[in-house]
Amino acid sequence: MATDWHAREIGTAGGGDDRVMPRRSRPARPGEGDTHAASRGTPSVADGLRQWVWRLISGDCELVDAAEFDRRLVASYQVMLQITLMAATVYYLVKSVTYYLVDGLTGFLLLGSISLIIAAACAAVARELSKRAIGRRELELRGLAMFLMIYLALVAHQLYHFHAVKLILFMLLALAVATASISHAVTLFSFATCTATVLFFAGQAGGDVRTQYAFVAFAAAVVGFCLTAMTRHSISREISASLVSDWLRAEAEYLADHDMLTGLPNRRQFFRRLNAMLADRDSADAPIGLAIIDLDRFKDVNDTHGHLFGDEVLVQIGQRLAQACDATCFVARVGGDEFAVIVCEAGDPASLVHCGQRICAEIEQPVRVRGYDLQVSASVGMALEETAGSATELLGRADYALSRAKDQEAGIAVFDAEMAAERSTVSAIEQKLRHCDFDAEIHFLYQPQTDVLTGETRGFEALARWDSAEFGPVRPEVFITIAERIGTISKLTESLLRRSLEAARAWPEPLKLSCNLSIRDLESPAAVDAICRIVTESGFPPERIEFEVTETLVMRDYEAARQALARLSALGAHVALDDFGVGYANFGHIDQLHINTVKIDRSFVARLKDSARTARVIKTMIDMCATLELECVVEGAETAEELETLRALGARNVQGFFYGEPMAAGEIPAFLARGTMRRMADVG
Numbered sequence: 087m088a089t090d091w092h093a094r095e096i097g098t099a100g101g102g103d104d105r106v107m108p109r110r111s112r113p114a115r116p117g118e119g120d121t122h123a124a125s126r127g128t129p130s131v132a133d134g135l136r137q138w139v140w141r142l143i144s145g146d147c148e149l150v151d152a153a154e155f156d157r158r159l160v161a162s163y164q165v166m167l168q169i170t171l172m173a174a175t176v177y178y179l180v181k182s183v184t185y186y187l188v189d190g191l192t193g194f195l196l197l198g199s200i201s202l203i204i205a206a207a208c209a210a211v212a213r214e215l216s217k218r219a220i221g222r223r224e225l226e227l228r229g230l231a232m233f234l235m236i237y238l239a240l241v242a243h244q245l246y247h248f249h250a251v252k253l254i255l256f257m258l259l260a261l262a263v264a265t266a267s268i269s270h271a272v273t274l275f276s277f278a279t280c281t282a283t284v285l286f287f288a289g290q291a292g293g294d295v296r297t298q299y300a301f302v303a304f305a306a307a308v309v310g311f312c313l314t315a316m317t318r319h320s321i322s323r324e325i326s327a328s329l330v331s332d333w334l335r336a337e338a339e340y341l342a343d344h345d346m347l348t349g350l351p352n353r354r355q356f357f358r359r360l361n362a363m364l365a366d367r368d369s370a371d372a373p374i375g376l377a378i379i380d381l382d383r384f385k386d387v388n389d390t391h392g393h394l395f396g397d398e399v400l401v402q403i404g405q406r407l408a409q410a411c412d413a414t415c416f417v418a419r420v421g422g423d424e425f426a427v428i429v430c431e432a433g434d435p436a437s438l439v440h441c442g443q444r445i446c447a448e449i450e451q452p453v454r455v456r457g458y459d460l461q462v463s464a465s466v467g468m469a470l471e472e473t474a475g476s477a478t479e480l481l482g483r484a485d486y487a488l489s490r491a492k493d494q495e496a497g498i499a500v501f502d503a504e505m506a507a508e509r510s511t512v513s514a515i516e517q518k519l520r521h522c523d524f525d526a527e528i529h530f531l532y533q534p535q536t537d538v539l540t541g542e543t544r545g546f547e548a549l550a551r552w553d554s555a556e557f558g559p560v561r562p563e564v565f566i567t568i569a570e571r572i573g574t575i576s577k578l579t580e581s582l583l584r585r586s587l588e589a590a591r592a593w594p595e596p597l598k599l600s601c602n603l604s605i606r607d608l609e610s611p612a613a614v615d616a617i618c619r620i621v622t623e624s625g626f627p628p629e630r631i632e633f634e635v636t637e638t639l640v641m642r643d644y645e646a647a648r649q650a651l652a653r654l655s656a657l658g659a660h661v662a663l664d665d666f667g668v669g670y671a672n673f674g675h676i677d678q679l680h681i682n683t684v685k686i687d688r689s690f691v692a693r694l695k696d697s698a699r700t701a702r703v704i705k706t707m708i709d710m711c712a713t714l715e716l717e718c719v720v721e722g723a724e725t726a727e728e729l730e731t732l733r734a735l736g737a738r739n740v741q742g743f744f745y746g747e748p749m750a751a752g753e754i755p756a757f758l759a760r761g762t763m764r765r766m767a768d769v770g
């Protein structure tokens with residue numbers, strides 16, 4: 087069955103195939119539900135008094151859920167009654183024998199048989215209590231029935247032959263009930279009945295017996311009250327503690343599995359669920375689909391509105407995804423602004439794309455936070471489990487598709503055979519780059535930057551080239567990005583910088599060397615140290631070096647970049663903002679980042695012939711540089727017409743194929759000589 091994302095607007099709690107998609111709500115905090123002490127409205131004096139007495143005998147159980155508390159209380163008293171009845175069984179078995187020994191056969195037949203019946207009844211009820219849990223009312227009734235049976239046996243004994251001393255047994259019975267009975271009513275009833283009976287028999291006996299047993303009854307009542315209170319108190323405390331610890335355990339489990347901000351399942355639970363689903367799946371089942379959703383430019387939302395605002399946006403988007411997700415999907419937050427959706431019955435790639443479109447449409451609905459309407463968009467990378475064996479592999483594929491989705495306008499990509507081939511090349515390149523001898527394998531070409539007014543060369547930008555024996559020529563964007571990801575970029579930059587400085591030493595003054603830096607080079611103080619050291623050791627004048635950084639990269643870790651660029655400036659080197667105009671161009675950054683030069687991205691020149699407006703945009707940027715006293719280099723001039731237009735717009739420095747494609751270091755002297763000749767011819 088193809089996924090019908092949003093086919094039903096189903097809430098997040100429960101529902102659907104719980105075997106596949108159990109959803110767990112946060113455990114209720116003890117005290118969140120109905121509580122023993124829950125005061126509905128302001129408590130009256132009588133309520134307060136009742137609560138005080140309750141606490142005295144039951145312990146402080148304000149924090150526990152009343153129904154669960156009661157269930158556990160009944161269970162505890164069930165055990166107590168069971169133990170008491172087992173003791174009574176033994177007692178009455180022994181007693182029936184003593185009747186025979188003391189009273190002979192007649193005594194045994196009259197009283198011993200009653201003892202045997204009581205022993206059998208106690209044993210039967212004790213056995214039943216050990217087998218199944220019963221309710222409070224049933225427990226009360228059994229307790230009462232047992233009490234009455236034993237009580238009547240005691241009465242029968244006293245009637246058969248009275249023993250004043252055995253009147254104490256009534257009070258012992260009442261004390262046993264006080265300890266083992268869950269019901270205060272039964273306890274009170276047993277005390278009242280036993281006390282009245284004792285006083286009756288003692289009154290009949292007269293004399294000292296009456297007075298003594300009046301005291302005994304009084305003492306037993308006091309002890310009985312104490313026993314009831316102490317037993318109930320300690321049981322209640324233990325139950326309260328166990329409820330709190332159960333809640334803490336449930337809460338800890340919940341926290342371990344859920345994202346605290348959105349309440350959605352977290353990465354840990356996501357992986358567990360995905361692994362379980364992959365393991366459960368058999369070949370006849372529809373494939374499982376995985377979507378990784380990354381919010382576009384979410385960092386901007388945080389930067390512009392603050393992190394608390396960003397958090398609220400994430401919460402709303404998380405809720406929306408969860409609500410839109412039916413029981414065949416599983417939504418989790420797997421990273422800062424990344425969500426994942428597992429689709430149980432994903433169908434084919436087309437229905438997966440449809441699902442991705444639904445997700446995007448859902449996210450693109452305006453989010454209202456603090457009265458502000460914000461529109462967020464997302465990129466979605468998707469993969470189908472057909473051959474991907476493990477959760478990690480499936481996630482890797484969806485992640486790869488996500489990186490492709492980010493480059494596409496549609497913002498949705500499903501991992502396919504082409505991506506699979508690309509990905510395996512990338513991972514082979516990755517392997518190679520980890521152990522690559524950069525000095526031996528990667529070389530430089532140098533592209534001139536030319537002053538369009540004088541025709542003089544301003545300098546050269548060093549551009550890395552890798553002609554791999556294994557993969558052929560690899561584009562710098564590709565291997566630089568991979569080197570950044572696997573953390574070898576600083577080593578690469580150092581090697582490139584050292585060699586290009588060495589080459590530039592041969593150039594006549596005041597020709598500049600432009601070197602590209604990656605954000606990774608700026609993020610680490612150790613990498614900046616190494617760059618400064620290489621510059622100093624090279625002996626090349628720092629003021630003839632221009633480090634190029636792109637604004638988009640700088641914005642990834644603005645503060646680190648700002649500090650690093652300040653250090654390079656302090657060294658005397660210049661800083662150029664590369665690819666200007668396509669990122670989040672912000673003049674404030676130019677000021678703070680110690681920028682000396684702005685390089686207008688070559689996409690503007692490429693659009694010159696199609697749009698008159700582009701010319702005005704380029705002019706604005708050139709004028710802005712002039713106002714800010716920055717140098718300006720326009721990139722990408724390929725034709726004489728483009729150059730003429732740029733000249734008319736006031737451009738001074740141009741880098742592009744018109745003046746020269748990137749060339750080997752050995753070709754530079756000839757290139758410079760040709761330039762000099764041309765200028766001389768022009769003058770002539």
Ligand code: C2E
Pocket residue numbers: 533548549550561562563566582602603604634664665688721722723724741742743744748
């Ligand atoms: P970039 O810094 O913007 O370099 C300019 C790119 O534009 C170069 O591509 C260059 O060959 C190309 N280009 C120059 N003029 C023209 C033109 O008239 N038309 C067209 N179509 N293209 C032109 P390349 O060498 O492929 O470099 C691509 C990117 O790779 C560079 O863009 C830079 O971001 C990065 N890169 C290259 N070498 C290095 C390096 O050593 N370190 C670092 N971190 N990045 C490098």
Ligand code: CA
Pocket residue numbers: 547602634664
């Ligand atoms: Ca550059």
Ligand code: CA
Pocket residue numbers: 664665685687688721
């Ligand atoms: Ca550029």
